Amino acid sequence: MRRIWTLIAGALLLTGATPADPARYPTRSILLFVASWCAPCHGELRQLPAITGGAGPYRVLVVPVDRGRATDAMLRAVPVEQVWRPDAARMAEVRGELLAKTAGLPFSVAIGGDGRPCAAHRGGMTAASARGMRLECGG
Numbered sequence: 001m002r003r004i005w006t007l008i009a010g011a012l013l014l015t016g017a018t019p020a021d022p023a024r025y026p027t028r029s030i031l032l033f034v035a036s037w038c039a040p041c042h043g044e045l046r047q048l049p050a051i052t053g054g055a056g057p058y059r060v061l062v063v064p065v066d067r068g069r070a071t072d073a074m075l076r077a078v079p080v081e082q083v084w085r086p087d088a089a090r091m092a093e094v095r096g097e098l099l100a101k102t103a104g105l106p107f108s109v110a111i112g113g114d115g116r117p118c119a120a121h122r123g124g125m126t127a128a129s130a131r132g133m134r135l136e137c138g139g
Helices: 002-015 039-046 048-055 069-075 088-097 127-136
Strands: 029-034 059-064 107-111 117-122
Touching: 029 039, 029 048, 029 127, 039 048, 039 069, 048 059, 048 127, 059 069, 107 127, 117 127
Parallel strands: 029 059
Antiparallel strands: 029 107, 107 117
């Protein structure tokens, strides 16, 4: 049994992988953080089709940072496939790893093909800023 774990550890070292990498996020995506109390966030959601167009091959995923009826109401107009709701433990990691880098909302982070952040945008997202983030990530 010990030999198996030695082989697994060696393979992980050779590939550069880790058994559980908490820094990974949905690949080739732009995470658009929103909250029900954030007025500019509501404006961003009204512009979601244009923002999605500017993101090109990157997916735009709306990430609510609060929970409740007001948030659910705000997200009703967002296609289900464009909402990312990490569980509570994962959201705590997201807050520590990504949201800690900003003073508030609106805030967006682009995630590259390796699942790691590659660009950030503070302020309201537009099609042009989504395109800029994608290009900054090499996409």
